[in-house]
Amino acid sequence: xxxxxxxxxxxxxxxxxxxxxxxxxxxxxxxxxxxxxxxxxxxxxxxxxxxxxxxxxxxxxxxxxxxxxxxxxxxxxxxxxxxxxxxxxxxxxxxxxxxxxxxxxxxxxxxxxxxxxxxxxxxxxxxxxxxxxxxxxxxxxxxxxxxxxxxxxxxxxxxxxxxxxxxxxxxxxxxxxxxxxxxxxxxxxxxxxxxxxxxxxxxxxxxxxxxxxxxxxxxxxxxxxxxxxxxxxxxxxxxxxxxxxxxxxxxxxxxxxxxxxxxxxxxxxxxxxxxxxxxxxxxxxxxxxxxxxxxxxxxxxxxxxxxxxxxxxxxxxxxxxxxxxxxxxxxxxxxxxxxxxxxxxxxxxxxxxxxxxxxxxxxxxxxxxxxxxxxxxxxx
Numbered sequence: 390x391x392x393x394x395x396x397x398x399x400x401x402x403x404x405x406x407x408x409x410x411x412x413x414x415x416x417x418x419x420x421x422x423x424x425x426x427x428x429x430x431x432x433x434x435x436x437x438x439x440x441x442x443x444x445x446x447x448x449x450x451x452x453x454x455x456x457x458x459x460x461x462x463x464x465x466x467x468x469x470x471x472x473x474x475x476x477x478x479x480x481x482x483x484x485x486x487x488x489x490x491x492x493x494x495x496x497x498x499x500x501x502x503x504x505x506x507x508x509x510x511x512x513x514x515x516x517x518x519x520x521x522x523x524x525x526x527x528x529x530x531x532x533x534x535x536x537x538x539x540x541x542x543x544x545x546x547x548x549x550x551x552x553x554x555x556x557x558x559x560x561x562x563x564x565x566x567x568x569x570x571x572x573x574x575x576x577x578x579x580x581x582x583x584x585x586x587x588x589x590x591x592x593x594x595x596x597x598x599x600x601x602x603x604x605x606x607x608x609x610x611x612x613x614x615x616x617x618x619x620x621x622x623x624x625x626x627x628x629x630x631x632x633x634x635x636x637x638x639x640x641x642x643x644x645x646x647x648x649x650x651x652x653x654x655x656x657x658x659x660x661x662x663x664x665x666x667x668x669x670x671x672x673x674x675x676x677x678x679x680x681x682x683x684x685x686x687x688x689x690x691x692x693x694x695x696x697x698x699x700x701x702x703x704x705x706x707x708x709x710x711x712x713x714x715x716x717x718x719x720x721x722x723x724x725x726x727x728x729x730x731x732x733x734x735x736x737x738x739x740x741x742x743x744x745x746x747x748x749x750x751x752x753x754x755x756x757x758x759x760x761x762x763x764x765x766x767x768x769x
Contacts, residue, residue: 400702402701402703405555406652407434408725410556410622410623410724411517411518411623412624413514414516414649415514415624417546418511418512418546419511424441425441427439427462427465427471430449432656433648435452436452437451438452438462439513440471442466442470448482449504449515450480450502450503451501451502454475454478454480455501457476459476459478476489477489477490480501482503484503485499485500486500486501510533512544514530535664544644544660545660545662545675546658546659547659547689548657551693551696552697553653554696554699556623557718558701560589560620563620563717564712564741565712566593566710566711566748567748568692569595570748572691574598574601576598576756577745578595578749580742581741581742582716582717582739584738585737585738586736588620590620595616596611596612596614599757600756600760609635613633616629618630624648625644628642628643628644629642639677641661641663642661643685644658646658659685662678663681709744713739713741716741722735
């Protein structure tokens with residue numbers, strides 16, 4: 390019998406590449422930028438300015454004026470263009486200077502960086518590509534029917550900046566089955582991953598834990614939870630999330646998205662809409678979305694605490710019941726690679742289903758112990 394040498398395993402972590410992922414990134418809810426003022430967004434190691442032009446289109450430019458470096462996000466919107474607070478140069482959404490009030494003509498080279506935008510389902514997206522290429526058509530963000538339907542609530546939205554952590558930390562959660570029990574208070578019973586092209590999917594089913602209450606407006610009993618969550622590109626996840634209660638199903642769509650501030654910080658955003666049950670008021674449906682959102686927020690906040698304190702690790706030591714971390718990272722690397730250098734193994738279809746036998750045994754016992762302990766405390 391050969392035994393492994395008794396040598397402590399060392400954590401390996403290469404320097405973070407000074408590059409940002411190619412793809413669509415959500416900056417937030419569109420309505421938050423539609424107030425007639427310029428908005429500053431720190432993203433991709435730069436400062437951006439976002440505003441609504443005269444045609445009602447949301448525009449994004451590099452925030453520093455190419456004239457003398459004024460901060461356009463501190464300027465004003467005039468005739469649909471963004472006016473620099475320094476010398477009033479007027480910049481259009483296409484990145485071209487449209488007017489200089491005190492000059493007879495605009496210099497031919499008066500051009501700044503304009504970011505391709507997508508205003509869809511109540512959210513604003515920008516396209517980032519280190520090579521400067523336009524959006525890739527087949528990598529478009531799919532539309533969410535519920536987001537534009539009166540049968541669903543409006544978005545209930547959260548945003549938080551995480552410093553001291555790279556975007557990869559959140560993407561790793563796609564395959565990290567075990568953390569759903571310890572961090573998100575779930576009881577996974579089925580877990581599968583599928584990676585193909587620019588899409589990474591996580592399929593997870595679960596059941597009631599018994600020791601942690603999932604929000605319910607009428608004290609109904611949770612029977613099962615079913616989640617199909619897919620990253621479309623490097624930073625935007627759509628999760629079709631259904632909670633099955635003894636009184637009926639609670640259908641929701643959870644958005645989990647982020648954009649990099651720099652290579653060591655990012656803004657995490659997440660939002661939820663809920664399908665309105667028949668016979669209930671809009672107020673009741675909205676309250677259900679808020680209640681579920683707050684429950685999800687608790688789990689995300691625990692994620693944030695972990696990200697802010699954990700080490701970056703390129704060589705994670707995995708056990709048999711851990712998910713395909715290395716395969717996920719191989720898929721994720723395609724967005725940090727020039728298009729003509731993307732390898733087939735980054736985009737080829739890959740499927741992996743976890744054996745849930747041991748987790749079910751261990752967690753079932755832990756939940757039973759928690760319930761027994763709580764009962765003892767109540768009887769004291």
